[in-house]
Amino acid sequence: PAIRCDRIWRKARLATMAGGRSDLGMVEDGLVAARDGRILYAGPAGEAPDLDAPQVEDCEGRWITPGLIDCHTHLVFGGDRADEFEKRLAGVPYEEIARAGGGIVSTMRATRAASEADLVASALPRLDALIAEGVTTIEIKSGYGLELDAELRQLRAARALAKARPITVTTTFLGAHALPPEAAGDKDAYIGRLVGEMLPAIAREGLADAVDAFCEGIAFSPEQVARVFTAAKALGLPVKLHADQLSNLHGAALAARFGALSADHLEHTDAAGVAAMAQAGTAAVLLPGAYYFIRETKAPPVDLFRAAGVPMALATDCNPGTSPLTSLLMTMNMGATLFRLTVAECLAGVTREAARALGMLDRTGTLEAGKACDLAIWDVERPAELVYRMGLNPLHARIWSGR
Numbered sequence: 001p002a003i004r005c006d007r008i009w010r011k012a013r014l015a016t017m018a019g020g021r022s023d024l025g026m027v028e029d030g031l032v033a034a035r036d037g038r039i040l041y042a043g044p045a046g047e048a049p050d051l052d053a054p055q056v057e058d059c060e061g062r063w064i065t066p067g068l069i070d071c072h073t074h075l076v077f078g079g080d081r082a083d084e085f086e087k088r089l090a091g092v093p094y095e096e097i098a099r100a101g102g103g104i105v106s107t108m109r110a111t112r113a114a115s116e117a118d119l120v121a122s123a124l125p126r127l128d129a130l131i132a133e134g135v136t137t138i139e140i141k142s143g144y145g146l147e148l149d150a151e152l153r154q155l156r157a158a159r160a161l162a163k164a165r166p167i168t169v170t171t172t173f174l175g176a177h178a179l180p181p182e183a184a185g186d187k188d189a190y191i192g193r194l195v196g197e198m199l200p201a202i203a204r205e206g207l208a209d210a211v212d213a214f215c216e217g218i219a220f221s222p223e224q225v226a227r228v229f230t231a232a233k234a235l236g237l238p239v240k241l242h243a244d245q246l247s248n249l250h251g252a253a254l255a256a257r258f259g260a261l262s263a264d265h266l267e268h269t270d271a272a273g274v275a276a277m278a279q280a281g282t283a284a285v286l287l288p289g290a291y292y293f294i295r296e297t298k299a300p301p302v303d304l305f306r307a308a309g310v311p312m313a314l315a316t317d318c319n320p321g322t323s324p325l326t327s328l329l330m331t332m333n334m335g336a337t338l339f340r341l342t343v344a345e346c347l348a349g350v351t352r353e354a355a356r357a358l359g360m361l362d363r364t365g366t367l368e369a370g371k372a373c374d375l376a377i378w379d380v381e382r383p384a385e386l387v388y389r390m391g392l393n394p395l396h397a398r399i400w401s402g403r
Protein backbone atom coordinates (compact mmCIF):
# COMPACT_ATOMS: atom_id res chain seq x y z
CA PRO A 1 0.00 0.00 0.00
CA ALA A 2 1.21 3.57 -0.78
CA ILE A 3 2.76 5.52 2.10
CA ARG A 4 0.68 8.58 2.99
CA CYS A 5 2.48 11.93 2.95
CA ASP A 6 1.34 15.54 2.83
CA ARG A 7 3.18 16.90 -0.19
CA ILE A 8 5.56 15.73 -2.94
CA TRP A 9 7.95 17.77 -5.08
CA ARG A 10 9.02 15.81 -8.18
CA LYS A 11 10.83 16.40 -11.50
CA ALA A 12 13.46 18.32 -9.49
CA ARG A 13 17.25 18.34 -9.40
CA LEU A 14 18.42 18.09 -5.80
CA ALA A 15 21.53 19.53 -4.15
CA THR A 16 21.05 17.52 -0.95
CA MET A 17 24.29 18.85 0.63
CA ALA A 18 24.41 15.42 2.28
CA GLY A 19 27.41 14.21 0.27
CA GLY A 20 31.01 14.73 1.23
CA ARG A 21 32.59 18.11 1.97
CA SER A 22 33.39 18.91 -1.65
CA ASP A 23 30.27 17.74 -3.49
CA LEU A 24 26.67 18.94 -3.38
CA GLY A 25 25.11 15.48 -3.07
CA MET A 26 23.40 16.06 -6.42
CA VAL A 27 20.43 14.00 -7.67
CA GLU A 28 19.41 14.54 -11.32
CA ASP A 29 15.81 13.25 -11.36
CA GLY A 30 14.94 13.82 -7.72
CA LEU A 31 11.91 13.78 -5.48
CA VAL A 32 11.20 15.18 -2.02
CA ALA A 33 8.24 14.02 0.07
CA ALA A 34 7.07 15.72 3.28
CA ARG A 35 4.90 14.56 6.15
CA ASP A 36 4.08 16.47 9.32
CA GLY A 37 6.61 19.16 8.43
CA ARG A 38 9.52 16.74 8.01
CA ILE A 39 11.26 15.16 5.02
CA LEU A 40 9.93 11.62 4.56
CA TYR A 41 12.10 10.95 1.48
CA ALA A 42 14.65 12.93 -0.54
CA GLY A 43 16.52 11.22 -3.39
CA PRO A 44 16.20 9.65 -6.83
CA ALA A 45 12.57 9.41 -7.96
CA GLY A 46 13.28 5.90 -9.23
CA GLU A 47 14.24 4.73 -5.71
CA ALA A 48 11.36 6.42 -3.89
CA PRO A 49 8.85 4.28 -2.02
CA ASP A 50 5.27 4.18 -3.30
CA LEU A 51 3.92 7.51 -2.03
CA ASP A 52 0.49 9.09 -1.99
CA ALA A 53 -0.02 12.83 -1.36
CA PRO A 54 -2.92 15.25 -1.84
CA GLN A 55 -0.44 17.86 -3.21
CA VAL A 56 2.11 16.91 -5.91
CA GLU A 57 4.27 19.75 -7.31
CA ASP A 58 5.97 19.33 -10.71
CA CYS A 59 9.22 21.30 -10.31
CA GLU A 60 9.92 21.26 -14.07
CA GLY A 61 13.63 20.53 -13.59
CA ARG A 62 14.29 23.32 -11.08
CA TRP A 63 17.02 22.89 -8.43
CA ILE A 64 16.09 22.29 -4.80
CA THR A 65 18.58 23.03 -1.99
CA PRO A 66 18.04 22.90 1.76
CA GLY A 67 16.46 26.12 3.01
CA LEU A 68 19.28 28.65 3.59
CA ILE A 69 20.57 29.27 7.12
CA ASP A 70 21.99 32.62 8.29
CA CYS A 71 23.98 31.44 11.36
CA HIS A 72 25.37 34.79 12.58
CA THR A 73 23.23 37.97 12.68
CA HIS A 74 22.64 40.98 14.93
CA LEU A 75 19.28 41.49 13.16
CA VAL A 76 17.46 43.14 16.10
CA PHE A 77 18.66 46.68 16.93
CA GLY A 78 17.50 50.30 17.04
CA GLY A 79 18.52 53.10 14.71
CA ASP A 80 21.29 52.89 12.10
CA ARG A 81 24.91 54.00 11.64
CA ALA A 82 24.77 55.71 8.24
CA ASP A 83 26.34 58.87 9.75
CA GLU A 84 29.33 56.87 10.95
CA PHE A 85 29.60 55.33 7.52
CA GLU A 86 30.09 58.81 6.14
CA LYS A 87 32.75 59.55 8.80
CA ARG A 88 34.64 56.41 7.91
CA LEU A 89 34.48 57.42 4.24
CA ALA A 90 36.23 60.58 5.39
CA GLY A 91 38.98 58.34 6.80
CA VAL A 92 38.13 57.88 10.49
CA PRO A 93 39.02 54.23 11.36
CA TYR A 94 36.36 51.91 12.86
CA GLU A 95 38.29 51.37 16.09
CA GLU A 96 38.77 55.13 16.66
CA ILE A 97 35.00 55.67 16.26
CA ALA A 98 34.38 52.86 18.75
CA ARG A 99 36.82 54.34 21.29
CA ALA A 100 35.14 57.76 20.89
CA GLY A 101 31.84 56.26 22.10
CA GLY A 102 30.45 55.74 18.61
CA GLY A 103 30.06 52.29 17.16
CA ILE A 104 28.22 49.71 19.22
CA VAL A 105 27.44 52.22 22.00
CA SER A 106 25.55 54.52 19.63
CA THR A 107 23.36 51.59 18.56
CA MET A 108 23.01 50.74 22.25
CA ARG A 109 21.40 54.13 22.89
CA ALA A 110 18.92 53.69 20.03
CA THR A 111 18.14 50.14 21.16
CA ARG A 112 17.58 51.11 24.82
CA ALA A 113 15.12 53.79 23.61
CA ALA A 114 13.15 51.26 21.54
CA SER A 115 10.21 49.15 22.83
CA GLU A 116 10.02 45.43 22.04
CA ALA A 117 7.38 46.27 19.38
CA ASP A 118 9.70 48.91 17.86
CA LEU A 119 12.52 46.36 17.73
CA VAL A 120 10.29 43.80 16.01
CA ALA A 121 8.99 46.37 13.51
CA SER A 122 12.45 47.63 12.54
CA ALA A 123 13.82 44.08 12.16
CA LEU A 124 10.97 42.83 9.95
CA PRO A 125 12.14 44.45 6.67
CA ARG A 126 15.61 42.96 7.21
CA LEU A 127 14.10 39.55 8.00
CA ASP A 128 11.80 39.74 4.95
CA ALA A 129 14.79 40.45 2.69
CA LEU A 130 16.46 37.26 3.92
CA ILE A 131 13.22 35.23 3.67
CA ALA A 132 12.86 36.43 0.06
CA GLU A 133 16.17 34.68 -0.72
CA GLY A 134 15.07 31.37 0.80
CA VAL A 135 16.35 31.67 4.39
CA THR A 136 14.44 29.22 6.63
CA THR A 137 16.60 29.38 9.81
CA ILE A 138 18.27 32.46 11.31
CA GLU A 139 20.41 33.12 14.38
CA ILE A 140 19.75 36.44 16.11
CA LYS A 141 22.04 37.89 18.81
CA SER A 142 21.40 40.46 21.52
CA GLY A 143 24.30 42.76 22.45
CA TYR A 144 22.94 46.25 21.89
CA GLY A 145 21.16 46.51 25.23
CA LEU A 146 24.24 46.04 27.47
CA GLU A 147 21.96 46.11 30.53
CA LEU A 148 19.38 43.54 31.63
CA ASP A 149 16.06 45.11 30.57
CA ALA A 150 17.22 46.07 27.08
CA GLU A 151 18.98 42.72 26.54
CA LEU A 152 15.74 40.96 27.57
CA ARG A 153 13.78 43.17 25.13
CA GLN A 154 16.14 42.32 22.26
CA LEU A 155 15.86 38.58 22.92
CA ARG A 156 12.06 38.75 23.34
CA ALA A 157 11.86 40.66 20.04
CA ALA A 158 13.91 37.90 18.38
CA ARG A 159 11.53 35.26 19.75
CA ALA A 160 8.57 37.37 18.55
CA LEU A 161 9.95 37.39 14.99
CA ALA A 162 9.55 33.59 14.93
CA LYS A 163 5.84 34.12 15.59
CA ALA A 164 5.52 36.89 13.01
CA ARG A 165 7.06 34.95 10.11
CA PRO A 166 7.36 31.28 8.98
CA ILE A 167 11.01 30.92 10.01
CA THR A 168 13.08 29.14 12.69
CA VAL A 169 14.86 31.59 15.01
CA THR A 170 17.66 30.61 17.37
CA THR A 171 18.78 33.30 19.84
CA THR A 172 22.21 34.14 21.29
CA PHE A 173 22.99 36.32 24.31
CA LEU A 174 25.86 38.68 23.45
CA GLY A 175 25.95 40.88 26.55
CA ALA A 176 29.76 40.81 26.27
CA HIS A 177 29.63 42.85 23.06
CA ALA A 178 30.86 46.24 24.32
CA LEU A 179 31.22 48.18 27.59
CA PRO A 180 28.23 50.45 28.34
CA PRO A 181 29.09 54.06 29.30
CA GLU A 182 27.75 53.66 32.87
CA ALA A 183 30.39 50.98 33.49
CA ALA A 184 32.93 53.83 33.45
CA GLY A 185 35.67 51.71 31.92
CA ASP A 186 35.47 48.94 34.51
CA LYS A 187 35.22 45.86 32.27
CA ASP A 188 35.71 43.35 35.10
CA ALA A 189 32.82 44.84 37.09
CA TYR A 190 30.58 44.74 34.00
CA ILE A 191 31.47 41.10 33.38
CA GLY A 192 30.70 40.47 37.06
CA ARG A 193 27.19 41.91 36.60
CA LEU A 194 26.80 39.98 33.36
CA VAL A 195 27.56 36.58 34.90
CA GLY A 196 25.95 37.36 38.26
CA GLU A 197 22.73 39.05 37.18
CA MET A 198 22.07 39.23 33.42
CA LEU A 199 22.91 35.71 32.26
CA PRO A 200 21.00 33.91 35.07
CA ALA A 201 17.89 36.04 34.43
CA ILE A 202 18.05 35.42 30.68
CA ALA A 203 18.65 31.69 31.17
CA ARG A 204 15.75 31.50 33.65
CA GLU A 205 13.39 32.90 30.98
CA GLY A 206 14.77 30.52 28.35
CA LEU A 207 15.45 33.52 26.10
CA ALA A 208 18.92 32.46 24.90
CA ASP A 209 19.80 29.27 23.03
CA ALA A 210 23.54 30.10 23.14
CA VAL A 211 26.02 32.66 24.54
CA ASP A 212 28.52 34.70 22.48
CA ALA A 213 31.19 37.31 23.29
CA PHE A 214 33.43 39.77 21.44
CA CYS A 215 37.10 38.96 22.19
CA GLU A 216 39.01 42.02 20.96
CA GLY A 217 41.10 44.94 22.21
CA ILE A 218 38.13 47.32 21.93
CA ALA A 219 35.90 44.75 23.66
CA PHE A 220 36.76 41.99 26.15
CA SER A 221 39.94 40.05 27.01
CA PRO A 222 40.32 36.26 26.83
CA GLU A 223 40.14 36.16 30.66
CA GLN A 224 36.88 38.13 30.72
CA VAL A 225 35.45 35.94 27.94
CA ALA A 226 36.46 32.84 29.93
CA ARG A 227 34.37 34.11 32.88
CA VAL A 228 31.32 34.48 30.58
CA PHE A 229 31.86 31.04 29.03
CA THR A 230 32.32 29.34 32.40
CA ALA A 231 28.99 30.80 33.56
CA ALA A 232 27.27 29.81 30.28
CA LYS A 233 28.48 26.22 30.49
CA ALA A 234 27.37 26.03 34.14
CA LEU A 235 23.88 26.96 32.91
CA GLY A 236 24.06 24.31 30.16
CA LEU A 237 24.22 26.87 27.33
CA PRO A 238 26.47 26.31 24.30
CA VAL A 239 28.95 29.07 23.42
CA LYS A 240 30.30 30.78 20.29
CA LEU A 241 32.80 33.62 19.92
CA HIS A 242 33.57 36.71 17.82
CA ALA A 243 37.26 35.83 17.57
CA ASP A 244 40.46 37.26 16.02
CA GLN A 245 38.55 39.78 13.89
CA LEU A 246 40.85 42.82 14.17
CA SER A 247 43.85 41.26 15.97
CA ASN A 248 45.12 37.88 17.16
CA LEU A 249 44.16 37.47 20.81
CA HIS A 250 44.05 33.69 20.25
CA GLY A 251 40.26 33.81 20.44
CA ALA A 252 39.94 30.76 18.19
CA ALA A 253 41.95 28.64 20.66
CA LEU A 254 39.92 30.07 23.57
CA ALA A 255 36.66 29.11 21.82
CA ALA A 256 38.01 25.62 21.12
CA ARG A 257 39.05 25.23 24.77
CA PHE A 258 35.40 25.75 25.79
CA GLY A 259 34.13 23.39 23.08
CA ALA A 260 32.40 26.29 21.32
CA LEU A 261 29.93 25.53 18.55
CA SER A 262 31.79 28.08 16.42
CA ALA A 263 34.41 30.79 16.32
CA ASP A 264 33.44 33.65 14.04
CA HIS A 265 35.29 36.25 11.87
CA LEU A 266 38.82 34.71 12.30
CA GLU A 267 40.68 37.07 9.93
CA HIS A 268 43.71 37.05 12.28
CA THR A 269 43.56 33.43 13.47
CA ASP A 270 46.90 31.56 13.34
CA ALA A 271 47.78 27.91 12.67
CA ALA A 272 47.60 27.05 16.39
CA GLY A 273 44.06 28.43 16.55
CA VAL A 274 43.06 26.43 13.47
CA ALA A 275 44.51 23.22 14.95
CA ALA A 276 42.69 23.84 18.24
CA MET A 277 39.38 24.31 16.40
CA ALA A 278 39.93 21.14 14.35
CA GLN A 279 40.69 19.21 17.54
CA ALA A 280 37.59 20.54 19.34
CA GLY A 281 35.21 20.25 16.37
CA THR A 282 34.55 24.00 16.56
CA ALA A 283 33.19 25.33 13.25
CA ALA A 284 34.54 28.47 11.54
CA VAL A 285 31.92 31.09 10.68
CA LEU A 286 33.30 33.41 7.99
CA LEU A 287 31.77 36.87 7.66
CA PRO A 288 32.88 38.43 4.37
CA GLY A 289 30.32 41.25 4.70
CA ALA A 290 32.17 42.74 7.67
CA TYR A 291 35.57 42.13 6.01
CA TYR A 292 34.33 43.97 2.91
CA PHE A 293 32.50 46.81 4.71
CA ILE A 294 35.31 47.84 7.09
CA ARG A 295 37.81 47.36 4.24
CA GLU A 296 39.80 44.71 6.10
CA THR A 297 42.82 43.48 4.13
CA LYS A 298 43.78 40.26 5.90
CA ALA A 299 41.48 37.38 4.86
CA PRO A 300 40.83 34.45 7.22
CA PRO A 301 43.19 31.45 6.73
CA VAL A 302 40.75 29.47 4.55
CA ASP A 303 43.54 27.24 3.21
CA LEU A 304 44.48 26.23 6.79
CA PHE A 305 40.83 25.55 7.74
CA ARG A 306 40.41 23.46 4.56
CA ALA A 307 43.60 21.46 5.18
CA ALA A 308 42.68 20.86 8.84
CA GLY A 309 39.11 19.84 7.97
CA VAL A 310 37.56 22.67 10.03
CA PRO A 311 33.92 23.07 8.89
CA MET A 312 33.40 26.52 7.30
CA ALA A 313 30.07 28.34 7.47
CA LEU A 314 29.18 31.71 5.88
CA ALA A 315 26.79 34.30 7.35
CA THR A 316 25.72 37.91 6.78
CA ASP A 317 26.75 39.20 10.28
CA CYS A 318 23.84 41.60 9.60
CA ASN A 319 24.56 44.54 11.96
CA PRO A 320 24.37 48.34 11.60
CA GLY A 321 28.07 49.02 12.13
CA THR A 322 30.27 46.63 10.21
CA SER A 323 27.94 44.59 8.00
CA PRO A 324 24.58 46.18 7.07
CA LEU A 325 24.04 43.19 4.75
CA THR A 326 20.73 41.36 4.30
CA SER A 327 21.62 39.04 1.42
CA LEU A 328 22.97 35.53 1.98
CA LEU A 329 23.34 35.12 -1.81
CA MET A 330 25.64 38.20 -1.87
CA THR A 331 27.45 36.72 1.15
CA MET A 332 28.21 33.56 -0.87
CA ASN A 333 29.54 35.64 -3.76
CA MET A 334 31.84 37.49 -1.33
CA GLY A 335 32.91 34.19 0.25
CA ALA A 336 34.06 33.03 -3.18
CA THR A 337 35.33 36.34 -4.55
CA LEU A 338 37.06 37.72 -1.41
CA PHE A 339 37.96 34.53 0.51
CA ARG A 340 38.40 32.14 -2.46
CA LEU A 341 35.93 29.56 -1.18
CA THR A 342 34.70 27.12 -3.85
CA VAL A 343 31.05 27.05 -5.01
CA ALA A 344 30.50 23.82 -3.06
CA GLU A 345 32.04 25.37 0.09
CA CYS A 346 29.84 28.46 -0.26
CA LEU A 347 26.63 26.44 -0.66
CA ALA A 348 27.61 24.15 2.24
CA GLY A 349 28.49 27.29 4.24
CA VAL A 350 24.89 28.56 4.17
CA THR A 351 23.27 25.12 4.63
CA ARG A 352 24.98 22.08 6.23
CA GLU A 353 27.87 23.93 7.90
CA ALA A 354 25.64 26.79 9.09
CA ALA A 355 23.35 24.20 10.74
CA ARG A 356 26.44 22.63 12.34
CA ALA A 357 27.61 26.02 13.65
CA LEU A 358 24.22 26.34 15.40
CA GLY A 359 24.20 22.80 16.79
CA MET A 360 21.17 22.12 14.55
CA LEU A 361 22.60 19.64 12.01
CA ASP A 362 20.33 16.94 13.46
CA ARG A 363 17.29 18.99 12.43
CA THR A 364 18.16 20.88 9.22
CA GLY A 365 20.92 21.88 6.79
CA THR A 366 20.62 18.94 4.34
CA LEU A 367 17.87 17.21 2.34
CA GLU A 368 17.70 13.99 4.36
CA ALA A 369 14.78 11.96 5.74
CA GLY A 370 13.81 12.92 9.28
CA LYS A 371 14.96 16.54 9.04
CA ALA A 372 12.70 19.58 8.83
CA CYS A 373 11.20 19.97 5.37
CA ASP A 374 12.87 23.35 4.79
CA LEU A 375 13.50 23.80 1.05
CA ALA A 376 14.55 26.50 -1.38
CA ILE A 377 13.50 25.94 -5.00
CA TRP A 378 15.55 27.88 -7.57
CA ASP A 379 15.16 29.01 -11.20
CA VAL A 380 18.77 28.20 -12.13
CA GLU A 381 20.34 25.83 -14.65
CA ARG A 382 23.19 24.98 -12.26
CA PRO A 383 23.84 25.63 -8.55
CA ALA A 384 26.95 27.74 -9.31
CA GLU A 385 24.59 30.51 -10.43
CA LEU A 386 23.58 31.00 -6.77
CA VAL A 387 27.18 32.05 -5.94
CA TYR A 388 28.07 33.72 -9.25
CA ARG A 389 25.41 36.44 -9.58
CA MET A 390 25.27 39.66 -7.54
CA GLY A 391 21.84 41.13 -6.92
CA LEU A 392 19.60 38.85 -9.00
CA ASN A 393 17.50 36.60 -6.73
CA PRO A 394 16.44 33.40 -8.61
CA LEU A 395 14.26 31.99 -5.80
CA HIS A 396 11.17 30.28 -7.24
CA ALA A 397 9.64 29.02 -3.98
CA ARG A 398 10.52 28.69 -0.28
CA ILE A 399 9.15 25.87 1.90
CA TRP A 400 9.39 26.02 5.70
CA SER A 401 8.34 23.01 7.79
CA GLY A 402 6.70 21.47 4.71
CA ARG A 403 4.55 24.56 4.01
Ligand SMILES: O=C(O)CC[C@@H]1NC(=O)NC1=O
Pocket residue numbers: 103104107177214242245290319320321322
Ligand atom coordinates in the same frame (compact mmCIF):
# COMPACT_ATOMS: atom_id res chain seq x y z
O1 LIG B 1 29.58 47.84 15.10
C1 LIG B 1 28.63 47.13 15.51
O2 LIG B 1 27.48 47.54 15.73
C2 LIG B 1 28.87 45.63 15.70
C3 LIG B 1 30.18 45.22 15.12
C4 LIG B 1 30.28 43.71 15.14
N1 LIG B 1 30.27 43.22 16.46
C5 LIG B 1 31.41 42.55 16.68
O3 LIG B 1 31.65 41.97 17.72
N2 LIG B 1 32.23 42.57 15.61
C6 LIG B 1 31.62 43.25 14.64
O4 LIG B 1 32.05 43.45 13.52
Ligand SMILES: [Fe+3]
Pocket residue numbers: 072074242317319
Ligand atom coordinates in the same frame (compact mmCIF):
# COMPACT_ATOMS: atom_id res chain seq x y z
FE1 LIG C 1 28.89 39.70 14.60
